[in-house]
Amino acid sequence: MQPGFTVRPGARCNALQSAFFVKQAGAANVGQGYVYDPVLEAANARYISGDITTEEVREEMLARLKRA
Template identity: 50%
Template sequence: MRSDAAVEVRRKAVEQAIASIKRQGYQHDSALEVSCARFIAGDLTAEELHEEILQRFQDPR
């Protein structure tokens, strides 16, 4: 879904998640940033984002 309201909901969710993991000491990386931007834009579902994140940690580059 790409409505402005849906994009805003996803943007806020990503901002909160990133703030949470930064407080835990995680250093945000560019690959995760790209995946999150695709999710916010509606190009990935939450499930697809989750899968990309899992893949990122299983196969760090």
């Protein structure tokens, strides 16, 4: 770990829990006829890794759906 860098206790647990719920929701979407979309999958991956907020994911998904 880098000097001066701290990890919030439970952060890894929260990330794993978020990843689980995203995968669970993805499985439900596939069951309803979802077809793989690389733009939306990339947004999900960035959200799970903490690079973007929930609101940014929402904006990206709405923009993508408008283009479809």
